Amino acid sequence: MTTKLEMYKTADNSKITTWFKAAPVSALPENGGACIKYKDLQIAIYKFSRRNEWYACQNLCPHKMQMALSRGMIGSEGDEPKVACPFHKKTFSLKSGQNLNGDCAAIATYPVKVEEGYVYVGFED
Amino acid sequence: MTRIVVIGNGMVGYKFCEKLRASAPASDFKVTVFGEEPWPAYDRVHLSAYFSGATADDLLLAPRSWYEEKDIDLRTNELIVAIDRDQKTVRSHTGVETSYDKLVLATGSGAFVPPVNGVEKKGVFVYRSLEDLDAIIDFGKKNAKSAAVMGGGLLGLEAAKAVMDMGLDTHVIEFAPRLMPRQLDEAGAAILKAKLEALGIGIHLSKNTKQITGNGKLTGLDFADGSRLAVDMLVISAGIRPRDELAKGCGLATAPRGGLVVNEFLQSREDKDIFAIGEVASYQEMVYGLVAPGYEMASQVANQLCGKEVRPFLGFDMSTKLKLIGVDVASFGDPFGEAEPSTSIVYENKTRGIYKRINVSKDGKRLLGGVLVGDAAAYGILLQMTQNKMPLPPDPEDLILGARGGKEPAGAGVESLPDEAQICSCENVSKGAISNLIKIDGISKVDEIKSCTGAGTGCGGCMPMVNDLLKQQLKAMGKQVKNVLCEHFEYSRQELLDLVKVKKIKTYDELLNRVGKGDGCEVCKPAVASILASTWNELIVKQDSIQDTNDRYLANIQKGGTYSVVPRIPGGEITPEKLIVIGEVAKKYKLYTKVTGGQRIDLFGARVDQLPDIWEELIHAGFESGHAYGKSLRTVKSCVGSTWCRYGVQDAVSFAIQVEERYRGLRSPHKLKGAVSGCIRECAEAQSKDFGIIATEKGWNLYVCGNGGSKPQHAKLLVTDVDSATCLKYIDRFLMFYIRTAEPLTRTATWLNKLEGGLEYLRDVVVNDSLGIGEELEREMAFMIQTYACEWKEVVNNPELRAKFRHFVNDTSGDPTVSFQEMRGQKIPAS
Numbered sequence: 001m002t003t004k005l006e007m008y009k010t011a012d013n014s015k016i017t018t019w020f021k022a023a024p025v026s027a028l029p030e031n032g033g034a035c036i037k038y039k040d041l042q043i044a045i046y047k048f049s050r051r052n053e054w055y056a057c058q059n060l061c062p063h064k065m066q067m068a069l070s071r072g073m074i075g076s077e078g079d080e081p082k083v084a085c086p087f088h089k090k091t092f093s094l095k096s097g098q099n100l101n102g103d104c105a106a107i108a109t110y111p112v113k114v115e116e117g118y119v120y121v122g123f124e125d
Numbered sequence: 126m127t128r129i130v131v132i133g134n135g136m137v138g139y140k141f142c143e144k145l146r147a148s149a150p151a152s153d154f155k156v157t158v159f160g161e162e163p164w165p166a167y168d169r170v171h172l173s174a175y176f177s178g179a180t181a182d183d184l185l186l187a188p189r190s191w192y193e194e195k196d197i198d199l200r201t202n203e204l205i206v207a208i209d210r211d212q213k214t215v216r217s218h219t220g221v222e223t224s225y226d227k228l229v230l231a232t233g234s235g236a237f238v239p240p241v242n243g244v245e246k247k248g249v250f251v252y253r254s255l256e257d258l259d260a261i262i263d264f265g266k267k268n269a270k271s272a273a274v275m276g277g278g279l280l281g282l283e284a285a286k287a288v289m290d291m292g293l294d295t296h297v298i299e300f301a302p303r304l305m306p307r308q309l310d311e312a313g314a315a316i317l318k319a320k321l322e323a324l325g326i327g328i329h330l331s332k333n334t335k336q337i338t339g340n341g342k343l344t345g346l347d348f349a350d351g352s353r354l355a356v357d358m359l360v361i362s363a364g365i366r367p368r369d370e371l372a373k374g375c376g377l378a379t380a381p382r383g384g385l386v387v388n389e390f391l392q393s394r395e396d397k398d399i400f401a402i403g404e405v406a407s408y409q410e411m412v413y414g415l416v417a418p419g420y421e422m423a424s425q426v427a428n429q430l431c432g433k434e435v436r437p438f439l440g441f442d443m444s445t446k447l448k449l450i451g452v453d454v455a456s457f458g459d460p461f462g463e464a465e466p467s468t469s470i471v472y473e474n475k476t477r478g479i480y481k482r483i484n485v486s487k488d489g490k491r492l493l494g495g496v497l498v499g500d501a502a503a504y505g506i507l508l509q510m511t512q513n514k515m516p517l518p519p520d521p522e523d524l525i526l527g528a529r530g531g532k533e534p535a536g537a538g539v540e541s542l543p544d545e546a547q548i549c550s551c552e553n554v555s556k557g558a559i560s561n562l563i564k565i566d567g568i569s570k571v572d573e574i575k576s577c578t579g580a581g582t583g584c585g586g587c588m589p590m591v592n593d594l595l596k597q598q599l600k601a602m603g604k605q606v607k608n609v610l611c612e613h614f615e616y617s618r619q620e621l622l623d624l625v626k627v628k629k630i631k632t633y634d635e636l637l638n639r640v641g642k643g644d645g646c647e648v649c650k651p652a653v654a655s656i657l658a659s660t661w662n663e664l665i666v667k668q669d670s671i672q673d674t675n676d677r678y679l680a681n682i683q684k685g686g687t688y689s690v691v692p693r694i695p696g697g698e699i700t701p702e703k704l705i706v707i708g709e710v711a712k713k714y715k716l717y718t719k720v721t722g723g724q725r726i727d728l729f730g731a732r733v734d735q736l737p738d739i740w741e742e743l744i745h746a747g748f749e750s751g752h753a754y755g756k757s758l759r760t761v762k763s764c765v766g767s768t769w770c771r772y773g774v775q776d777a778v779s780f781a782i783q784v785e786e787r788y789r790g791l792r793s794p795h796k797l798k799g800a801v802s803g804c805i806r807e808c809a810e811a812q813s814k815d816f817g818i819i820a821t822e823k824g825w826n827l828y829v830c831g832n833g834g835s836k837p838q839h840a841k842l843l844v845t846d847v848d849s850a851t852c853l854k855y856i857d858r859f860l861m862f863y864i865r866t867a868e869p870l871t872r873t874a875t876w877l878n879k880l881e882g883g884l885e886y887l888r889d890v891v892v893n894d895s896l897g898i899g900e901e902l903e904r905e906m907a908f909m910i911q912t913y914a915c916e917w918k919e920v921v922n923n924p925e926l927r928a929k930f931r932h933f934v935n936d937t938s939g940d941p942t943v944s945f946q947e948m949r950g951q952k953i954p955a956s
Contacts, residue, residue: 027934031634031644032670034934042933042942050634050644067686067942071674075646077612084647086674086682091647 005065007041008058008108009124010097016111016122025117033083035059035070036121043110043121044070046094048081054112055094056121061085062105069107127154129430130215130225132205132371134160136169137403137419138231139186142197144427151196154430157223158197159215161204162254165189170416170583173287175258178837184255208375210396227398227430230372230385231423234365234404234414239275243337244361252284252362261360265291269357272296273346275334276363277304279447284362285326286450296327296354298346300363303330308445308456312473313496316480320452320499323478324842329354365414367405380407389437391426400426413441416583417550424553442512442550446497446504451841451884452478453501458494458511459484467493470522474499477889481525483507485517492517492524499885505590506539509546539593548590551583556594563598571595610869611648614641618794618869622656631661633671651676652869655756658792659864662912664919665755665792666926675754678930679916680736685943685954688736689729690716691753692743693789696763696781696801697724706746714739717951723760723798725751730952732939737927740917749915752790756870758797761785762810766803766820775820777803780849784818787853788860790913794867794876797860798832812840815873816856821845825852829859829887830877838874841884844892854903858891861902 022036022045033046042059059070064087072083074094081094090104097106111122129145131138138158145154160166167184175184182188192199204218214222236251238244248268250261265272265288272288274281277299289295297304303314304321318328333349337359345355367384377393378386384407386394391406393399403419404412413419418441428435444457462469462484472481479499486493492510497503507524509515518524544557562568562577574591575581581588608617614637616624621636630636633653637645650671658665669677680688692707707726711718714735716728731739740750753759761784764770766777781801791797800811801818811817817828823846831840844855867876880886889895920926932940945952 023934029670029929035932037933037936037938042940048644050637066684067940068674068682071677071682073647073650073671073673074644075613075650076644077646078643081644082646089647 005060005062005105008060010108011110011122011124013111013122015124017125018123019113019120020123022119022121025114025119028119031074033070033072033074035067038121038123042067042070044072044083045112045119045121046074046081046083048074051081053081054114054119055081056110056112057083057092057094057097058108060107061087061090062099062107063088063090063102126152127430128224128226129154129156129229130223130227131156131158131229131231132215133231133233133368133403133405134158134162134166134199134201135231135233135403136166136186136416137233137423138229139166140420141229141231141402141423141427142192142195143187144424145430146195146197148427148433149431156197157225158192158199159203159205159217160199160201162256163202164255165192165199165201167255172252172255172258173283173290175255176262176287176290177839181255205371208371208399210375210399213398225398227400229426230399230401230405231403232368232371232405234367234383234412236361237364237366238361239334239363241334241337243339243343246337246339247342248339248357249337249343249359249361252280252287252360258287261288261358262291265293265358268342269293271356272358272360273298273354273356275359275361277301277328277330278307278362278364279305279445279449280365281362282321282449284360285321288358288360289324289326289450293358294327295325296329296356297321298329298332298334298354300333301330304328305454305456308460309454309496309498310461310482312471313454313480313482313498316473316475316478316498317449317452317454319475320478321450324450326450327354365404365412367407367412369405369407372401372405380410380412382410382412383407384412389439390429390435391422391438402426408438408440411440413443415441415443415445417441418443420551420583421553442508444494444508444511444550446501453497453499455497455501455504456495457504457508458492460494460496462493465493470525472522472525476893477895478885483521483525485521489521490517492521495525497525500882502589502881505548505587506542509542513543513546515541515543539590540597548594549578549580549583549587551587552579554578554580559591559594560598563595564602569595569599608868610652611646613637613643613645613649614653616640618652618656619866621653622660622865625653625656625660631657631663633657633668645671647673648869651756655792655794655869658757659909662790662792662909664914664916666916666920666929669929676756678733678736679750679754679920680731680733681754683729683954685945686940687730687732687943687954689727689753690731690736690739690743691721691725691727691751692748693751693785694725694760695785695789696761696778698763698778698782703746703748706743706748710739710742713742715952717953721753721760724762725753725760727753730945730954732932732943734931734939737921737930741921744915744918744921750790750917755790755792756795757790757792758785758788758799761788761799761801762814763801764803764806764808766801770803772806773803773820774822775803775825777801777809777820780818780825781809783849784853784856787910788856790916791860791864791909793860793864795870795872797873799856813837814840816840816859818852824848827852827855830873830884832872832874834872836874838878840874841877843884843888855891857906858899858902859887861905862887862890862898865902 028034028047030049044059046055072086074083082091084091091100092107097109113120166186205215207216214224216222236253271294273296274285275298277297285297335347335349338345369379372385385401387406391400402422446455466487467484483495484493546556651673654671717730721727761781763777763781767773798814799816800809800814802809802811803820813831817840819826826845827843828840829843944955946955
């Protein structure tokens with residue numbers, strides 16, 4: 001397990017080789033996030049219950065290298081879904097991964113799908 | 126290149142340099158400035174801030190580097206002792222001679238010391254320069270418990286505030302039968318006197334000081350009427366005397382009451398190359414002892430030298446508004462209505478300490494002047510109406526009473542002013558200039574207006590009008606000026622709290638569905654969570670994903686992603702058995718331990734999955750949550766009090782425990798801290814808390830709205846000598862009123878600073894129940910107290926809630942990236 005940023009690369013929906021069965025839907029809080037372990041990676045998954053959408057990104061906040069994004073509050077800026085790191089409230093788009101309120105590095109995002117009560121996260125292995 | 130020498134580097138001398146450099150290229154004028162003090166020019170108007178912690182650097186109008194950048198040769202610590210008008214040179218005390226083409230005298234004034242026997246005694250000071258202040262502070266700290274200020278005018282009351290801030294028993298001595306005799310009429314001065322006396326300041330009027338007594342060091346004052354006053358220190362602030370000795374020395378005419386005689390172009394009568402500005406200038410036997418006329422003179426002379434057209438100086442309006450020891454006082458135009466036949470309209474409310482008087486011309490068409498004490502909010506507009514000879518509304522009393530019967534007062538808003546109306550008199554900024562900045566340059570922030578025009582950077586008295594003007598202009602342009610929480614709620618926190626109560630809304634989602642839009646964000650979620658908790662007091666982890674991470678996991682997140690745990694130790698009192706339990710728990714879970722500033726113990730380095738186990742053990746031993754993670758009551762610190770301490774007059778520990786247990790878990794807009802001290806020595810530092818209680822022989826003094834942090838602020842005295850039940854009642858009302866009305870993440874000190882009417886208004890609401898909501902606030906607090914439950918106890922006993930405390934949802938292991946290193950025998954996060 002590592003906190004190295006280079007480990008996290010945005011996965012393109014069209015190039016997914018592995019759909020990892022992460023957790024049952026019931027394990028995730030409504031309108032909130034949780035962290036899953038996939039190999040050496042920590043991935044934050046968010047359930048936007050209000051718009052029935054799912055997002056996933058690296059758990060590592062690039063600002064101060066803290067494993068914390070899954071514990072952040074989620075919400076929207078305009079239409080853009082976002083998460084705020086609990087440490088210093090840096091916000092990141094969950095679509096593009098861009099830092100919305102500063103000039104931190106972008107975070108890696110991953111596609112999510114839900115099938116038969118389970119959440120799957122896509123990786124390009 | 127014209128050589129300009131400026132003698133004096135005070136506020137007016139500095140303003141001259143600023144205006145000259147702003148109006149002409151630096152290559153036109155070689156500027157040399159002499160200042161006798163060691164510092165560059167500083168803000169003398171706010172000198173008393175020096176006593177409440179401002180440093181000399183904070184008060185500087187510009188740093189030394191500014192003078193370098195502007196190519197101004199600033200020579201501090203250099204006193205000019207002579208002017209040679211034939212050679213056109215000045216000589217300094219070191220003997221150095223400097224030539225000039227134009228000479229500007231800005232030497233200001235010194236303190237006027239009345240000829241009283243004994244002024245040379247130790248412990249007698251004047252209040253004028255930073256050096257005087259250093260001497261006062263030094264002497265006051267070591268040698269004085271009480272102090273008298275000689276002089277009940279503007280400066281004298283400023284000085285009184287300063288010595289009061291030092292914690293000294295304070296007295297003011299005035300020769301005239303009323304305070305501020307040049308600005309206030311008898312009734313207004315009486316209200317001011319009552320207000321100052323309520324703050325504990327002794328006011329002694331009609332006192333002619335005969336002699337200062339004491340053998341070497343003063344011990345008191347003897348008055349001509351035979352009475353005496355025993356004090357350890359005397360600060361003389363009885364008026365100013367222009368520093369015109371240089372003018373006299375070179376044969377220039379000076380006025381009988383001091384000051385270099387100048388014409389309407391501020392030139393000496395005898396020598397057209399010598400100008401005088403500020404308090405050293407005497408125009409038609411008048412010396413202008415305020416900063417605004419000094420600034421006007423400075424820019425007038427700067428403009429003349431640059432060859433610009435100037436208006437002759439024909440006197441200056443001496444209207445003034447200031448906050449004296451927390452009391453608003455204003456005087457404008459002709460305050461006494463004596464210059465021409467007039468009628469006065471007077472409003473007086475002795476209970477609330479408010480006095481307002483306006484003088485209206487005999488024909489009822491113009492406002493001539495007036496006096497405001499206790500509430501000077503209308504000053505700006507009344508001054509404008511006077512200066513611009515604006516037509517009065519049909520019922521002029523509306524101007525001071527407000528419109529009755531639901532109408533807006535006619536012509537009383539900033540919008541009714543003409544564009545040429547002067548908003549900032551210190552910097553001479555007109556309404557039109559500010560309006561254009563907003564309309565044409567698109568400026569929408571007060572700070573930008575300040576930096577572009579200088580408005581509000583002098584005495585600051587015009588800031589309410591600048592704010593109103595900005596709001597009104599933006600509104601006229603159709604821009605949103607409403608105070609809203611964020612893009613998801615078009616309401617302020619206070620409005621949302623009312624909506625939650627009225628519509629009985631208990632969840633964030635319901636509120637968002639009914640009155641909001643979008644998906645929320647990190648601003649509105651915790652703010653609404655706090656509102657819901659302050660209203661319904663339900664277990665916050667039931668809506669865990671709207672809580673900030675600390676409230677979501679009921680612990681404080683620290684570097685490396687682990688959490689710290691703080692059990693409540695009310696009043697800082699703990700048995701040896703419980704101390705041992707904390708030690709054992711810390712040892713078992715290998716936690717770093719540290720004593721906090723709030724008299725309790727913080728256990729660091731717990732993984733999120735360990736939190737419920739740690740708390741299970743703590744709760745078993747009788748501990749409960751300390752809410753160190755919440756925007757809620759933290760601790761009520763105490764000194765040991767009368768049970769052990771030989772000085773204590775009340776049992777501070779017992780009362781602190783009672784208070785802490787009363788408000789434990791109370792969620793609020795920001796964190797809350799309290800303290801109880803058992804005597805005047807104040808070992809619990811209660812005056813730095815949101816509410817601080819200090820024991821007296823008769824009961825308790827209650828202070829409110831203090832805080833430490835990056836901008837420390839002392840708490841202010843709300844009531845004195847109340848019993849325990851009354852003290853709790855007022856804290857109940859105070860806290861609930863704060864919870865109801867504060868913006869999110871606003872500490873009580875900031876809240877009070879922004880609260881219109883300030884401490885007086887707060888006291889009216891809390892103590893005098895002026896809004897009639899006292900009982901309602903108490904009922905709401907009683908509900909919070911009754912429904913309190915320890916959050917950790919509920920989590921520990923609820924398997925479903927307990928299951929949320931894990932790092933991965935698909936693996937039972939903890940965060941594998943967490944690692945530690947050792948320091949002084951304990952662990953810290955690995956770097």
